[in-house]
Amino acid sequence: MLAGRTSLSAADRDLDRFRFRVALSGVVVVLAFALLIARFVHLQVVQHDYYSTRAEDNRISLVPIVPNRGVIVDRNGTVLARNYSAFTLEITPSLVDDLEATIDGLSRVIEILPKDRKRFRRLLEESKTFESLPIRTRLSEEEVARFAANRYLFPGVEVKARLFRQYPLGPIASHAIGYIGRINKRDLEMIEENDEAANYKGTDHIGKTGIEQYYEFDLHGETGYEQVETDAGGRAVRSLARTAPVQGNDLALTLDSRLQEMAEKAFGDRRGALVAIEPSTGGILALVSTPTFDPNLFVDGIRSDDWDLLNNSPDRPLLNRALNGAYPPGSTFKPFMALAGLETGKRTPGQAIADPGYFNFGGHQFRDDKKGGHGLVDMHKSIVQSCDTYYYMLANEMGIESIARFMEKLGFGQRTGIDIQGESEGVLPSPEWKKRRFRRPEQQKWFAGETVSIGIGQGYNSYTPIQLAQATATVANNGIMYRPHLVKYITDSRTGQKTMIEPEPLRILPWKRQNVDVIKKAMIGVNLAGTAAKAFAGASYVSAGKTGTAQVFSLKGAEYRHSSVRKELRDHALFIAFAPVDQPRIALAVLVENGGFGAQSAAPIARMVFDYYLLGKLPKGAAEESDVEED
CATH class of the missing domain: 3.90.1310.10 (Penicillin-binding protein 2a (Domain 2))
Known part of the structure; x- marks a missing residue:
């Protein structure tokens, strides 16, 4: 009996354990289904909008x-x-x-x-x-x-x-x-x-x-x-x-493509730049940098051989010389120096100096380009005949600080703000600039002899053609300076409405009108009887200009002979001008790299541009080389 009860008790215990396990498994299953149902409810009800949006996003792109x-x-x-x-x-x-x-x-x-x-x-x-x-x-x-x-x-x-x-x-x-x-x-x-x-x-x-x-x-x-x-x-x-x-x-x-094409052709195979501005608005009429390149090559990815030709060319066709090339202005700087002399009271129009052909300063002789000098020289003659000695003396008397203050207002050594990126500042020399430029203390000191060279547009002077053109346009416009710009108006593609780019006066320089007239009269003389007379012979309009020649390397006292110097070391030729003088419609600056004398290389290009823009024609023989050997 005892053995039977013991066996029954063990069977009951096994049955209880089985029932417990079944019940526990049932609870687990119920809980699992409850969690699954809860998750379904959460996904299908609570987060329905979220997942519906994501599904739609996956379906629609x-x-x-x-x-x-x-x-x-x-x-x-x-x-x-x-x-x-x-x-x-x-x-x-x-x-x-x-x-x-x-x-x-x-x-x-x-x-x-x-x-x-x-x-x-x-x-x-x-x-x-x-x-x-x-x-x-x-x-x-x-x-x-x-x-x-x-x-x-x-x-x-x-x-x-x-x-x-x-x-x-x-x-x-x-x-x-x-x-x-x-x-x-x-x-x-x-x-x-x-x-x-x-x-x-x-x-x-x-x-x-x-x-x-x-x-x-x-x-x-x-x-x-x-x-x-x-x-x-x-x-x-x-x-x-x-x-x-x-x-x-x-x-x-504002660009005139026909004028632009004619100006580019006028350079031939020579390197250089030309910027022509409408003085009364600042609108760019022509912006030339030669040699040029075909922009169609870049549209769908330039071929490697084309890129090598452009990038490795010694003529650097990808360089925008008009905005990024900085050059000494040479004698084109003299009209601005003369105006500075008048405005600061360092000179009067009739005040004359005796030019022996040189200026001695600090044990160094600064030579004029004309042996024996120009004789008695007043301001008018100093511009018409481009007398260096006059401006050596003027620069020495004015001092570098005074020169820098005046030229800064004319826009030299600063970006013009033209609507093209990457414009260079150039260099407007001053004692402060020299301290920033050089590291060693002995290099940072400004020497009075350096000021003398500044007066004729040499030394540390380095400006872009567009800065020269802007300054020339400002003189033509009697001291009102406009920001150069290329876009005339923008047409809205939706409405067809035109938004004009209004002329933007940068500053109005308080020059005395009689002083400006003195400079203009002298620049007229340059084209009538001075260094640019041959280039402008027979012109039916009155123009004002100034030739310039800028040294590429130091002569160290030797005499410069154009024909005996390697081409890449020859002087740069420059010319600034505006016309007609009474109501200027165009002002420009021309640079011909290693072109020699401004009267020989740069002035004839300006004459062609003026004749085309003002008269609609090309002058006969304007492209012929001049035998004038003055700047």
């Missing part, structure tokens, strides 16, 4: 539609930069099973270069798989026909029409207009800094230089978007909605 870039025209409506449609071969990666095999197959139908493959891979990394990406641009009609015949072999590949930038005049005014190129890392940083990242989705190109760069956000326009429904594999199924892009604004320049 926004594809950017790049806007047409704005057109650039000159003051007469001549197109300088426009867009044109061309066929491109494009691949939609999401519709292609084997991308590399597809590209290899395409290359047997249409030529695909290694640079095309490289560009495509870079675009692929930056894009979504459902976007159509170009593998070849600007297909010929024959290539389009060949692909059309084989299209069935390449699912996910198609020919599309895209817009490309074109510069119809090629190299003419390329330094002013600039060019566009593919967006790089630095460009992306600039876009983000200006909070324009969203507006540049899908955009491959951006302005790199010139007007194209400065007015980038005006020219670009507003990006549109297309809502595309995609399947789980990311393949585009259909288009749901479309927001049209807004074309970029159009720009009309």
Whole structure:
């Protein structure tokens, strides 16, 4: 009996344990289902809106539609930069099973270069798989026909029409207009800094230089978007909605492309720069830097051999000499020095000096370019005959601080503010500048002898052609200085409304009118009977000018002979002028690198520009070399 009860008791215990385990398992299962149901409720009810939105986002993607870039025209409506449609071969990666095999197959139908493959891979990394990406641009009609015949072999590949930038005049005014190129890392940083990242989705190109760069956000326009429904594999199924892009604004320049072309041709194969300004507004009529380049080379990525030719050329065609080249002004500095002498009371118009052909100072002899000197020289004669001795003495009497203060107000040694980025400041010498420029104390000291050379536009003087042109225009405009600018008005692509770029007076210099008239009369004399007389012989208008020659290297007391000096060491030729004198319509500065005498190389170019702009014609024999050997 005892054994039976013991056996029953063990069976009861086993049954109780089993029941407990079953109950515990049931509780666990119930809790698990409760948690699962709670999670379902949380996902399907509580967070329904959130996940519904995410699912919709996965189903619908926004594809950017790049806007047409704005057109650039000159003051007469001549197109300088426009867009044109061309066929491109494009691949939609999401519709292609084997991308590399597809590209290899395409290359047997249409030529695909290694640079095309490289560009495509870079675009692929930056894009979504459902976007159509170009593998070849600007297909010929024959290539389009060949692909059309084989299209069935390449699912996910198609020919599309895209817009490309074109510069119809090629190299003419390329330094002013600039060019566009593919967006790089630095460009992306600039876009983000200006909070324009969203507006540049899908955009491959951006302005790199010139007007194209400065007015980038005006020219670009507003990006549109297309809502595309995609399947789980990311393949585009259909288009749901479309927001049209807004074309970029159009720009009309103050530039005269016909004048620009004529001025560039006037230089021939010589290096140099020319800046022509409308004195009453500051509008740039011509901005020349030679040699020039074709901006069309850069639009879709410049070829390496073309880049090597441009970048390694000793003539440096990519350098914008008008804005970035800094040169001693030579004797073109003398009218400004003379005006400074009058305004500071250091000279009167009739006050004369005896010029023996040199000026002795501190044991050093500063020579005039004319042996034996010019005799008795007053201010008028000092400009007409370009007497160095007069300005050696004037500079010594004025002192460097006084000269620097006066020239600073004329814009020398500072950026003009023209609407092109990268302008150089040049060098307006002063004791303060020298302290900043040099490190060693013995180099920082300003010596009185250095001031003497400043008076004739040599020494540390170093200015850009546009600074010379601006200063000349300010004299022509009786002391009213305008900011140079290239854009005349901006046309809104939505409304067609034109926003004028109003002339912006930078300052009004309080010069005495009689002092300005003295300078103008002397500059008229330069073109009538002085150093530029031959270049302006027979002109039917009255012009004012000043020739200049700037040393490239020190003669160290030797006599300069143009024909015996290597070309790259020959003096620079300069000329400043404005016309007509009574109501100036154009003021300019001309620089011919290593051109020798200003009267010989630079003044004839100015005459051609004036005759064309004022009279609409080219003067006969204006391009012939002069035998005048004065600056």
